[in-house]
Amino acid sequence: MSTAQHLQLVTDTAVQETSVSMDDFGVWFGDSCIISGVTAKLPARGVSVLVGPSGAGKSTLLRAINRISDDTAGLAIKGSLSFQTEDIYAGCCDVTELRARIGMVFQKPCVFPRSIAQNVLFGLRGVKLTQAQKRDIVESALRSAALWDDVHARLGERADTLSLGQQQRLCIARALALKPDMLLMDEPTASVDPVSARTIEALMRDLGKTIPVLTVTHNLAQAKRVADYVMFLCDGQLVEAGAKDHMFSKSALEKTQTYLCEEFCDC
Numbered sequence: 430m431s432t433a434q435h436l437q438l439v440t441d442t443a444v445q446e447t448s449v450s451m452d453d454f455g456v457w458f459g460d461s462c463i464i465s466g467v468t469a470k471l472p473a474r475g476v477s478v479l480v481g482p483s484g485a486g487k488s489t490l491l492r493a494i495n496r497i498s499d500d501t502a503g504l505a506i507k508g509s510l511s512f513q514t515e516d517i518y519a520g521c522c523d524v525t526e527l528r529a530r531i532g533m534v535f536q537k538p539c540v541f542p543r544s545i546a547q548n549v550l551f552g553l554r555g556v557k558l559t560q561a562q563k564r565d566i567v568e569s570a571l572r573s574a575a576l577w578d579d580v581h582a583r584l585g586e587r588a589d590t591l592s593l594g595q596q597q598r599l600c601i602a603r604a605l606a607l608k609p610d611m612l613l614m615d616e617p618t619a620s621v622d623p624v625s626a627r628t629i630e631a632l633m634r635d636l637g638k639t640i641p642v643l644t645v646t647h648n649l650a651q652a653k654r655v656a657d658y659v660m661f662l663c664d665g666q667l668v669e670a671g672a673k674d675h676m677f678s679k680s681a682l683e684k685t686q687t688y689l690c691e692e693f694c695d696c
């Protein structure tokens with residue numbers, strides 16, 4: 430069986446309902462092809478983990494899903510990428526709405542020089558809300574991000590007084606305040622301590638019960654703990670994707686086994 434046939438089989442059996450679907454998808458920056466020929470479907474629920482060596486194109490792929498790289502010089506997209514049923518690179522896609530629907534959390538927490546509450550409400554600046562509604566949204570988002578107990582008595586304090594782990598959960602709360610249909614997370618635990626990392630992992634598992642979560646990690650033990658579905662990207666190409674158990678123990682592809690089990694990649 431060819432790699433392409435094998436991949437198709439694994440993808441079809443693992444993904445019943447789809448959130449993101451890519452067909453021969455590629456990303457170029459000027460003359461550099463960063464990602465090419467990615468054909469894959471991500472499940473509509475649960476945690477999908479994108480793994481691969483440094484420079485494989487993981488962040489580029491993640492950022493393409495909510496079109497956050499649109500303004501990058503020389504960007505060119507090939508093939509198609511749909512979210513739910515909408516082709517997001519088709520002319521009619523409302524990019525502002527897309528970014529609200531697909532939240533994103535970055536490797537380094539990026540809080541604004543405002544209060545904790547204002548950070549949570551940042552994405553709702555243009556929306557008319559009563560004080561009571563604002564209070565409800567702040568509490569609900571902070572509870573969902575497992576931060577309420579830490580900060581409920583200091584909502585008016587500046588967000589940069591929080592620890593890094595708390596700041597990262599605040600960034601998650603800010604994304605959740607918009608009630609996203611999907612959450613993208615680019616190495617969300619890379620700059621936090623192990624305890625905060627475990628809290629964020631638990632959060633991902635919890636969020637995955639209601640929305641699709643796609644996260645990038647270099648920590649394969651973490652991938653094993655949180656993933657329902659795993660995509661292995663190498664040198665801008667999707668080597669293999671499938672359910673976690675398949676990827677970690679039953680993959681017939683030597684490249685997948687070498688990376689996931691021996692943490693080595695020669696591509």
Ligand SMILES: Nc1ncnc2c1ncn2[C@@H]1O[C@H](COP(=O)(O)OP(=O)(O)OP(=O)(O)O)[C@@H](O)[C@H]1O
Binds near residue numbers: 458482484490502
């Ligand atoms: N704006 C850009 N212009 C040109 N090349 C870029 C640009 N952004 C990223 N690249 C290149 O694309 C490749 C993939 O980068 P990307 O950040 O997606 O990798 P990654 O898999 O996320 O790596 P890491 O694990 O180190 O975060 C790299 O070679 C990078 O230098």
Ligand SMILES: [Mg+2]
Binds near residue numbers: 488489
């Ligand atoms: Mg990256």
